[in-house]
Amino acid sequence: MKNIYDDEAFFKEYAKMERSQGLNKAGEWYQLKEIFPDVKDKNVLDLGCGYGWHCKEAVRRGAKSVLGIDMSMKMIQEAESRNADEKITYRNCGIEEYEYPMNAYDLVISNLALHYIEDLKSVYKNVYKTLKESGIFLFNIEHPSFTSGVYEEWIRDDQGKALYWPIDHYFYPGKRETVFLGKKVMKYHHTLTQILNGLLECGFEIEHVEEALPSEEARSLLWMQDEMRRPMMLMVKAKKRETVDKRL
Structure with a gap:
């Protein structure tokens, strides 16, 4: 997985996707932008920044300042080309390898990157450490109903019509192989309990949970109607708990 986005053929196919053209082309953005916190004069870290749209x-x-990290050098180069700014620094670095300085950021955001992480709780702990008091962790991860799907694909009839979405081995978290943009891709399935309770166990307060669904406008498109039959993404906004009063 560490090299798939640096594969030339894969990256060219990724560049053709709607979401590669900007935030407004990403189906979940109309929901995510509503829970995007106030970042005026604040420091932001983007885990798995991709093209740098959120930066x-x-x-x-x-x-005030933004650091975007991504394990793909091609992604970083694209971010520097498309979304450069004097307030943004891009760095080729994996989410698990970043050093996470103490109390450094007001917001940590991650969009569609955490399902490539096996040990989700270790990331939560690092994010908690690097956030300032009352800092926000906002992330969008592939939904457990999606990652527990069999090869993340519909069961179809002879004409190609989607009959149903199969879920299997839901309560067995771990590595899942799927095909994305013509290539085998390794992801990690995490249950809803792991995703949400893991945050609570690491000291976060959950402020908002939302499952991505097509906008009303998108639902009118024939090819989008099946997206109302199962969730693909899960958006979570969590806050670092305030320090307990030391007098207590």
Whole structure:
């Protein structure tokens, strides 16, 4: 997985996707932007920044500084090309390898990257450490109903019509192989309990949970109607708990 986005053929196919053209082309953005916190004069870390769209959005909203990290050098190069700004620093670094300085950021955001992480709780602990008091962790991860799908694909009839979405081995978290953009891709399935309770166990307060669904406008498109039959993404907004009063 560490090299799939640096595969030339894979990356060219990724560049053709709607979401590669900007935030407004990403189906979940109309929901995610509503829970995007105030970042004016604040420091932001983007885990798995991709093309840097969320980094640039944070600057547009008044962020003081933004660091975007991604394990793919091609992604970082694309971010520097498309979304450069004097307030943004891009760095080729994996989510699990980053050093997470103490109390450094007001917001940590991650969009569609955490399902490539096996030990989700270790990331939660690092994010908690690097956030300032009352800092926000906002992330979008592939939904457990999606990652527990069999090869993340519909069961179809002879004409190709989607009959149903199969779920199997839901309560067995771990590595799942699927095919994405013509290539075998390794992801990790995490149950809903792991995703949400893991945050609570690491000291976060959950402020908002939302499952991605097509906008009303998108639902009118024939090819989008099956997206109402199962969730693909899960968006979570969590806050680092305030320090307990030391007098107590």
